[in-house]
Amino acid sequence: MAACLLFESDFIMQKYNTADILAMEQRYRAAFINSLGGFKSGVLVGTADKNGNTNLAIFNSLFHLGANPALCGLIIRPDSVARHTYENILDTGSYTINHIHEGIYKQAHQTSARYDRDRSEFNETGLTEHYENGIVAPFVAESKVRFALEFAECHELKINGTILMIGKIIKVMLPDDCVLPDGFIDIERAGTITVSGLDSYHTTNRLSRLSYAKPDVALTEVS
Amino acid sequence: MAACLLFESDFIMQKYNTADILAMEQRYRAAFINSLGGFKSGVLVGTADKNGNTNLAIFNSLFHLGANPALCGLIIRPDSVARHTYENILDTGSYTINHIHEGIYKQAHQTSARYDRDRSEFNETGLTEHYENGIVAPFVAESKVRFALEFAECHELKINGTILMIGKIIKVMLPDDCVLPDGFIDIERAGTITVSGLDSYHTTNRLSRLSYAKPDVALTEVS
Known part of the structure; x- marks a missing residue:
């Protein structure tokens, strides 16, 4: 399908243009395009409706939006399997984000199955609800890094x-042993995994932390 | 600062509420909140202005938005060091995304230094411009996975x-050896790295790919 040529360096580059992408079979294209954005944050989003019926769903579209105020963005397709999460957030304004580690990544992936509304993914996957005072949405007890969000704005x-x-x-x-003196959270130490494509899960190995970059100043490794 | 308690499982959980987050020193909070979203895609964004003056900037806010049409989102602060990227995209509608591997991650990080407009980060870091017919923005020749975007919508x-x-x-x-038969791109094989916080770079190790999840059906590993 795609043009193929020997590149100036030592690997053979395959090229795809718009017509090649449009010609891909639908599931093939979904796998291909979902891989292109690079490694992603895979997290479990916990919610509940007004009656306390819980929902848990894996998302790989969470992203940092700002530190002051402290904000995260999440992309949701309201007509997809994620619709219960969407409706619950609109219903209560409350949702939790729970990092995934190697011990729970298969359960996390299983939450993407299309369960009926009356079946909670907590029960179905064996993950445990944890509640904090003043927060409607359930956390995942097995998750090591978790935070609660209050709905603020949507587009x-x-x-x-x-x-x-x-x-x-x-x-x-x-x-408590994952927060370094400068505020950096060592999520690798917490076992947080990363996701690529629609279904691939990965642990990580730190290369290094690098110093704040300035013009004409050599970088150093932050210890 | 934060409350600390022994959790029901075997690790000690530190808790932070809104007041704790607000009380953090500004750089501490930036490091802390930037780490919370999990592992991120770190990519180099290549642009040029109408006169062909190039710019290259590292971003960790790229995300997949949809496969049909094939879309990516990018968060930019127009008043930050990223303003040249923003202005160039508005100027030409063209930008490239270039994955980062272990061989170029220090050069990639160095692009975050605040260079004057007339100094191209390609020259300053020694990365090489690569051009494709019909695309104004430069690619990074050293990058193994790269794609071009045409500006479509902003919010x-x-x-x-x-x-x-x-x-x-x-x-x-x-x-060409990174695309699997089902369309999945093996970005780990391509050496793509992932980022946490503001300055931490990581290689990855695949745990597995998991089958499409269905209610009441056991997951299998995709080979």
Whole structure:
């Protein structure tokens, strides 16, 4: 399908243009395009409706939006398997983000199955609800790095009908030995995994932390 | 600062509420909150202005937005060091995304230094411009997975003045041995690294790919 040529360096580059992408079979294209953005944050989003019926769903579209105020963004397709999460956030304004480690990544992936509304993914996967005072949405007890969001702003992205949900971070829970003196959270030490594509899970190995970059100043490794 | 208690499992959880987060020193909070979202995609964004003056900047806010049409989102602070990227995208509509591997991650980090407009980060870091027919923005020749975006839609996020830039994927270049038969791109094989916080770079190790999840069906590992 795609043009192929020997590149100036030592690997053979395959090229795809718009027509090649459009010609891909639908599931093939979904796998291909989902891989392109690089490694992603895979997290469990916990919610409940007004009656306390809980929901848990894996997302790989969480991203940092700002530190002051402390904000995260999440992309949701309201017509997809994620619709219960979307409806619960609109219903209560409350959601939790729970990092995934090697011990729970299969259960986390299983939450992407299309369960009926009356079946909680907590029960179905054996993950445990944990509650904090004043926060409606359930945390995942097995998760080591978790935080609660309060819904703040949303945008409909007209180009494909997805919704950007923005939330304010109102509570954080994490292992006390993972916070370094400068505020950096060592999520690798906490066992947090990363995701690529739609279904690939990875642990990580730190290369290094690098110093704040300035013009004409050599970088150093932060110990 | 934060309350600390022994959790029901075997690790000690530290808790932070909104007041704790607000009380953090500014740089401490930036490091802390930037770590919370989990592992991120670290990529180099290549642009040029109408006169062909190039710019290269590292971003860790790229995310997948949809496969059909093939879209990516990028968060930009127009008043930050990223302002040249923002202005160039508005100027030409063209930008490239270039994955980072272990061989170039220090050069990639160095692009975050605040260079004057007339100094190209390509020259300053020794990375090489690569051009494709019909695409104004430069690619990074040393990058193994790269693609070009055509600016499509933007949203101002009122809550903190950041901009969500949405682009359509119009060209993809990658090593031919990294695309699996189902369309999944093995970015780990391509050496793509991941980022945590503001300054930490990591390689990855695949745990497994998991099958499409269905209710009441056991997951299997995809070989």
